[in-house]
Amino acid sequence: MTLPLIVFFACAIAAVVGAILLILAREPIHSALSLILVMVSLAILYLLLGAPFVAAIQILVYAGAIMVLFVFVIMLLNAGEEERTDWSKIAKWVGLPLGFLLLLEIAHWLFHSEPGTAIVNGATAPPPASTFDLSTALFRQYLFPFEATSILILIAILGALVLARKDE
Amino acid sequence: MEFISQHPVLVVSLVKILLTLFVVMTALAYLTWFERKVVARMQSRWGPYYVGAHGLLQPLADGVKFLFKEDVTPPSSDIVTYLLAPFLALVLALTAIALLPIGPPDVTILGQPVFAVSNINIGLIFLFAITSLGVYGVALAGWSSNSKYPLMGGLRSSAQMISYEVSLTLSVVGVLLLAGTLNLSDIVNGPNGQTGHWFHLIPKWNVIPQFVGFLCYIIAAIAETNRVPFDLPEAETELVAGFHTEYSSFKFAMFFMAEYANMITVSCLATILFFGGWLSPFGGHDWEKFIPVAIFLGLAAYCLFSLVTELESIIHKLQFTIVVGLFFALAAACFFFPQFAMPPFWFILKIAIFMFFYVWARGTLPRFRYDQLMSFGWKLLLPLSLANLVLTAVVWLVMHP
Numbered sequence: 001m002t003l004p005l006i007v008f009f010a011c012a013i014a015a016v017v018g019a020i021l022l023i024l025a026r027e028p029i030h031s032a033l034s035l036i037l038v039m040v041s042l043a044i045l046y047l048l049l050g051a052p053f054v055a056a057i058q059i060l061v062y063a064g065a066i067m068v069l070f071v072f073v074i075m076l077l078n079a080g081e082e083e084r085t086d087w088s089k090i091a092k093w094v095g096l097p098l099g100f101l102l103l104l105e106i107a108h109w110l111f112h113s114e115p116g117t118a119i120v121n122g123a124t125a126p127p128p129a130s131t132f133d134l135s136t137a138l139f140r141q142y143l144f145p146f147e148a149t150s151i152l153i154l155i156a157i158l159g160a161l162v163l164a165r166k167d168e
Numbered sequence: 169m170e171f172i173s174q175h176p177v178l179v180v181s182l183v184k185i186l187l188t189l190f191v192v193m194t195a196l197a198y199l200t201w202f203e204r205k206v207v208a209r210m211q212s213r214w215g216p217y218y219v220g221a222h223g224l225l226q227p228l229a230d231g232v233k234f235l236f237k238e239d240v241t242p243p244s245s246d247i248v249t250y251l252l253a254p255f256l257a258l259v260l261a262l263t264a265i266a267l268l269p270i271g272p273p274d275v276t277i278l279g280q281p282v283f284a285v286s287n288i289n290i291g292l293i294f295l296f297a298i299t300s301l302g303v304y305g306v307a308l309a310g311w312s313s314n315s316k317y318p319l320m321g322g323l324r325s326s327a328q329m330i331s332y333e334v335s336l337t338l339s340v341v342g343v344l345l346l347a348g349t350l351n352l353s354d355i356v357n358g359p360n361g362q363t364g365h366w367f368h369l370i371p372k373w374n375v376i377p378q379f380v381g382f383l384c385y386i387i388a389a390i391a392e393t394n395r396v397p398f399d400l401p402e403a404e405t406e407l408v409a410g411f412h413t414e415y416s417s418f419k420f421a422m423f424f425m426a427e428y429a430n431m432i433t434v435s436c437l438a439t440i441l442f443f444g445g446w447l448s449p450f451g452g453h454d455w456e457k458f459i460p461v462a463i464f465l466g467l468a469a470y471c472l473f474s475l476v477t478e479l480e481s482i483i484h485k486l487q488f489t490i491v492v493g494l495f496f497a498l499a500a501a502c503f504f505f506p507q508f509a510m511p512p513f514w515f516i517l518k519i520a521i522f523m524f525f526y527v528w529a530r531g532t533l534p535r536f537r538y539d540q541l542m543s544f545g546w547k548l549l550l551p552l553s554l555a556n557l558v559l560t561a562v563v564w565l566v567m568h569p
Contacts, residue, residue, distance in 0.1 A: 052288065056293040056294050060293065060297040063297075063300075063301060064301055065330075068303050068304070068326065068329075071307055071311075071326070072327065075310070075311050075322060075323055075326070
């Protein structure tokens with residue numbers, strides 16, 4: 001086993017375990033921590049794929065900003081342990097089979113696709129796309145979608161403000 | 169030997185990591201000594217004096233004390249998170265230091281750069297990514313203790329760090345515009361770096377065109393590291409000790425070390441971004457090696473004088489002899505190996521000035537009130553750093569049509 005492969009499997013297992021813990025944990029903070037584990041593992045996978053910029057942004061934005069806000073809000077509300085309910089009937093009879101179907105589909109697709117070599121060859125991969133190339137693409141080629149997204153986020157923030165404001 | 173020549177990257181990296189860890193840990197220990205001595209001087213006291221000559225062994229005694237104290241874990245705490253928090257705080261704080269170059273990248277041993285543990289192309293973003301995770305140590309410590317004061321401290325601290333991180337990041341973007349790169353080495357001496365002088369006199373450091381950015385940076389940095397006057401997370405008059413109230417023994421020491429490591433990191437970053445990193449203020453002439461030689465010889469002479477006139481105990485005299493020998497060794501290193509000794513000398517000198525500034529602030533400034541802190545951060549610091557960014561961008565566009 002080469003080093004990139006070991007790192008890949010470690011991170012992949014960590015990501016899957018984190019995702020499962022996220023659903024199973026009853027304490028909201030534990031769920032948030034599991035989600036952070038998933039984010040960080042994904043960031044390391046991006047590094048293996050030769051995309052350090054995406055990896056850094058993944059940690060900076062998701063683990064460092066969004067999840068901090070999540071944890072902050074959970075702490076502020078001092079949310080206790082979740083209560084368990086019995087399975088709803090729809091989840092039991094429709095959700096579970098659909099989930100298995102999705103899993104089978106993914107497995108089928110994985111079996112019949114060409115084995116990817118990008119991660120295995122991580123150490124010898126072509127030089128990663130530079131920050132310059134990325135920003136040129138983002139601010140020249142995809143300027144309109146970029147600006148449209150930022151306006152969308154601004155509208156969402158304003159909406160949240162309007163909803164949260166107390167009436168005088 | 170064969171192994172070393174076959175795996176230069178691995179061997180040199182490991183040596184660099186071990187050396188950095190050792191130097192940083194020692195520096196952390198003696199920073200506490202430095203802080204206590206300086207604050208004591210400002211308050212007309214002696215500070216640590218009895219454990220070792222001039223309290224020089226006080227950090228060691230503190231460390232031993234922390235190791236042997238009883239480690240109390242509150243029974244109602246959330247045990248996994250409670251144990252995770254101090255590790256997270258310290259590991260992240262130490263990882264950030266590994267990203268900082270303290271010398272030029274072209275000085276090499278076995279073909280590997282000497283002065284940076286890792287020189288990655290997007291170093292600055294990685295640094296911010298790692299430091300942005302530092303909030304978790306504090307927030308989780310506050311939450312997992314399952315106690316009122318730590319929770320309040322953790323909440324305050326998260327809010328404060330989120331608020332000031334915005335200003336911190338924005339105040340740095342001005343420098344990025346000037347440098348045109350995210351690589352920390354290139355920000356110092358890349359094509360748009362900080363080498364050279366204006367009018368053959370003033371070094372071309374970013375602090376002059378980016379003075380407002382530097383002000384915003386240093387204020388936000390002090391707030392990020394939870395130091396006076398922004399040390400509300402541990403305001404002892406209202407919150408006992410804030411987020412680490414329930415931590416004792418070595419876990420408390422880990423938070424303590426993380427705080428000092430963070431201080432070193434932001435000081436290093438300020439030096440790299442605004443004060444020319446390892447560059448000399450005089451342009452790197454050959455005669456400059458006599459400056460550190462003179463300083464170290466002077467310090468050695470001062471210690472020797474103090475040894476003869478002041479110290480009475482024979483053990484203290486012995487300890488001071490070692491200190492004198494250390495200063496002589498440093499002077500000799502600067503004289504015989506200026507290529508390896510000069511860049512770290514300037515770098516560490518600049519960091520020492522920042523550290524003194526930190527301690528000075530602690531010795532003189534009163535603490536902010538919480539609402540003052542928030543309104544200062546959002547209503548003054550954020551607009552100021554944004555205005556600085558916009559102004560820099562406009563000037564840069566005018567100058568580079």
